[in-house]
Amino acid sequence: xxxxxxxxxSIDELNLDLEENEKITKTEETNLxxxxxxxxxxxxxxxxxxxxxxxEEETGEYISLADEKAMSLDESPFKTVTTLKxxxxxxxxxx
Numbered sequence: 001x002x003x004x005x006x007x008x009x010s011i012d013e014l015n016l017d018l019e020e021n022e023k024i025t026k027t028e029e030t031n032l033x034x035x036x037x038x039x040x041x042x043x044x045x046x047x048x049x050x051x052x053x054x055x056e057e058e059t060g061e062y063i064s065l066a067d068e069k070a071m072s073l074d075e076s077p078f079k080t081v082t083t084l085k086x087x088x089x090x091x092x093x094x095x
Contacts, residue, residue, distance in 0.1 A: 001055075001058045001059065001092070003085045003088050003089055003092075004028070004081075004085055006051065006054050006055065006058065006088075007051060007081055007084060007085055007088075008026045009054065010047055010050040010051045010054055011024055011026050011030075011047070011081075012026070013050050014043065014046055014047050014050060017046070018043065022043070024039065026081075027081065028080070028081050028082045028085070029080060029081070029082065030080060030081045031079065031080055032044065032047070032078050032079060032080060032081065032084060033076065033078040033079060034076055034078070034079050035079075044078060045066075048065050048066050048078075051065060051084075051088070052064065052065055055088070055092075059092070063088075063091050063092065065077075065084075065087070065088065065091070070087065073087075
């Protein structure tokens with residue numbers, strides 16, 4: 001499973017529901033949450049849900065992205081595409 005491709009596919013799916021000026025770009029540096037051109041909390045939840053579903057489709061396992069571990073980290077795993085990719089990879093490797 002290529003985590004970056006999975007995130008980008010999820011962004012494509014989310015962008016279908018967003019207004020043109022709200023769509024997010026697909027780069028590893030894209031801010032997702034917390035600063036700059038980032039998602040509102042509802043759009044972030046939708047993105048997380050889409051990603052969780054795609055991970056389950058790929059692996060056959062459900063992995064929760066928004067759990068205590070994510071909330072207790074010093075740097076939010078939802079800050080950028082890169083931080084999210086690294087967090088997902090760490091969760092998959094822990095399983």
